[in-house]
Amino acid sequence: MQLPYHLNDFIFAEAAPGSPAVFDFEPSLFHLVRHLELQSPAGWLWYYALDEKHNRIPASLYLNVSNNDTASSVVRSPFGTIECSDDLPPEALYKFLQFVEAACKKRNLVSITLQDAPAAYAPRRSALLWTFLINLGYAATRAEVSACIKVGDKYEDGIHENEEQVLNKSRLAGLSYGTVPAEQLDRVYGFIAACHQLKGYALSMNYEDLRRTVSVFPERFILSCVFDNKQIVSASVAIRINKSILYNFYMDHDAGYNKLSPPLLLMEGMYRYCRDNGIELLDLGTSALGGQPNFGLLAFKLRAGAFPSPKLRFEKTLHS
Numbered sequence: 529m530q531l532p533y534h535l536n537d538f539i540f541a542e543a544a545p546g547s548p549a550v551f552d553f554e555p556s557l558f559h560l561v562r563h564l565e566l567q568s569p570a571g572w573l574w575y576y577a578l579d580e581k582h583n584r585i586p587a588s589l590y591l592n593v594s595n596n597d598t599a600s601s602v603v604r605s606p607f608g609t610i611e612c613s614d615d616l617p618p619e620a621l622y623k624f625l626q627f628v629e630a631a632c633k634k635r636n637l638v639s640i641t642l643q644d645a646p647a648a649y650a651p652r653r654s655a656l657l658w659t660f661l662i663n664l665g666y667a668a669t670r671a672e673v674s675a676c677i678k679v680g681d682k683y684e685d686g687i688h689e690n691e692e693q694v695l696n697k698s699r700l701a702g703l704s705y706g707t708v709p710a711e712q713l714d715r716v717y718g719f720i721a722a723c724h725q726l727k728g729y730a731l732s733m734n735y736e737d738l739r740r741t742v743s744v745f746p747e748r749f750i751l752s753c754v755f756d757n758k759q760i761v762s763a764s765v766a767i768r769i770n771k772s773i774l775y776n777f778y779m780d781h782d783a784g785y786n787k788l789s790p791p792l793l794l795m796e797g798m799y800r801y802c803r804d805n806g807i808e809l810l811d812l813g814t815s816a817l818g819g820q821p822n823f824g825l826l827a828f829k830l831r832a833g834a835f836p837s838p839k840l841r842f843e844k845t846l847h848s
Contacts, residue, residue: 537581538620540627545574545590552579552586552613556645556769557748558605559590566741567603568592575628577612577620586613587624591632591640599632600641604733606775607645607839614652622660629664633846641843642666646674646811648837649773661842670841672814673826675834679808683799686833691792698788704755705797710746713739716753716763723780731778738765750774752798754781754790762790766798774802775811795832814839 546561557563564572571594577587589610591599601608612621632640642661647654662668677686684692708716717735724731733741742749747768754762762781769775776798781790795812802810812834815826830836 537579539578539580540624541576542631543574545572550584552584553611554770555611558608559611562744564590567605568594577624586616597638599637602643607643609642609644610657612653618656621656625660625664637846639845643841646837646839648676666842666844668840669843672816672839674814674837674839675812675829676837677810677834679802679810683796688831691831694789695792698793701788703790703793705793706753708751708753710742713742716751719760719763720778720780752794754794761785762794764794772808774807776813792832
């Protein structure tokens with residue numbers, strides 16, 4: 529049921545994270561207070577819009593000011609952004625952005641950085657937010673392409689014919705998909721880290737930090753593997769962002785199995801997991817290397833049934 533929002537019903541405020549609140553949307557994992565504290569134990573400010581008539585919060589933003597003169601929506605997470613109800617009037621979102629900027633200026637902060645989620649997560653919000661940020665003088669300082677799959681009935685319906693043939697070949701070769709419990713995080717992380725190292729890449733989180741996060745949110749982390757008998761040949765650490773979105777955080781495979789392309793079987797398994805658990809969107813992650821597009825990886829994900837979705841970072845220097 530939509531709430532009959534009116535502009536004169538809103539007040540904008542600043543508070544400490546963890547203050548009592550009833551949100552009019554489902555906050556993502558990265559905006560839960562316990563996750564914010566894992567990113568940084570201090571320095572968080574909470575800005576929100578309150579609908580006084582219904583005593584609900586239809587817009588929210590967390591900013592970290594640990595660096596004293598800068599405000600950032602992320603410390604150690606893939607994104608941090610303004611979250612809001614789809615029923616929030618566009619003018620209220622615009623005025624909320626103005627309020628946040630004025631509050632940061634009052635604290636003598638010199639800049640604001642907002643790392644947004646992929647547009648596919650909330651298309652209406654992203655369309656409005658990105659437009660209003662540019663209207664208010666923000667610049668897009670980082671652009672990446674995420675690859676997302678809308679979950680329907682059959683995974684094969686969305687993939688390229690060549691990929692479907694490879695998928696069938698991997699099944700005939702005896703490869704199989706399965707999820708593993710959180711207790712096997714060290715095994716899955718170790719496999720992915722070793723594959724990355726052979727390619728000259730590094731993971732963004734060390735094992736201990738990831739283990740600590742998984743221990744706080746075990747139900748949010750999905751560990752998936754493709755096996756050749758009992759040997760892992762491809763693996764993923766995925767995060768359930770909210771009830772509707774699964775985000776493929778880390779993924780890699782044994783290069784010795786390139787001809788069978790086990791990531792295809794891995795993605796099919798993750799797709800079926802989403803379908804079976806009411807998840808509407810599978811985010812395969814960004815395809816970038818050194819701040820530039822990784823065209824080979826992006827093309828593979830698109831052939832595997834994904835569609836491109838931009839993921840932008842916005843920054844603004846504040847002036848008195």
